[in-house]
Amino acid sequence: MKILYFAWLRERLNRGSEEVSPPASVLTIADLIDWLADRDEAFAHAVAKRSLIKSARDARLVPHDTPIAGASVIAFFPPMTGG
Amino acid sequence: MPVRVTTERFDPGAETNAFLVAADGAGAVVTFTGLVRSTPDTPVTTLTLECYPELAINQLQTLVDDATTRFELLAATVIHRYGALAAGEPIVQVMTLSAHRVAAFAGAEFLMDTLKTDAPFWKQETGPEGSHWVAAHADDDRARARWK
Secondary structure (H helix, E strand, O other): OEEEEOHHHHHHHOOOEEEOOOOOOOOEHHHHHHHHHHHOHHHHHHOOOHHHOEEEEOOEEEOOOOEOOOOOEEEEEOOOOOO | OOOEEEOOOOOHHHHHHHHHOOOOOOOEEEEEEEEOOOOOOOOOOEEEEEEOHHHHHHHHHHHHHHHHHHOOOOEEEEEEEOEEEEOOOEEEEEEEEEOOHHHHHHHHHHHHHHHHHHOOEEEEEEEOOEEEEOOOOHHHHHHHHOOO
């Protein structure tokens, strides 16, 4: 599974993407955030305020309780500021 | 005209004229163009917009489809830049076409209010004192909330 990061989240993690293989117990995007935070202190710090982290599954904006089974790309990013 | 995200500078007048080609039966067109703003108090030399293009196309098309249904528009589209932009350059253009002006104005306002919070673009301003990410504004959330 590919993970994408954008904007200040990408900068704080010093990477725009990574490949991960979460265990079967990781069912949702919220679980994935917890799992990534457990293995990476920088990630845990960056996502400490979960309400500031938005997510997408295969280029569709989704809430954190969305299942990840079958997903190819999960993206994490801060609130949008376009327009 | 499909929604578009692009690193290329666009010409708002030419885009409007191209959009009007399909204006059969329309009585009103509204176009809004957002520009990179630089003022003496908050000088901006470069505005860099980061984008997630695949998600941006999906989100903008969803918003355009929603606007078209809500306001019975004849057509609507959005063009949004990303990459490095200079002061005064166009960032975004929203265009709506309808039988009457009220729907065209409302549709354009809906699209701007929703894309600011729902489309994956992030602004980083660079000025004489360095660069910073533009924070999300509560005003934008309030503007978005009135369309729910």
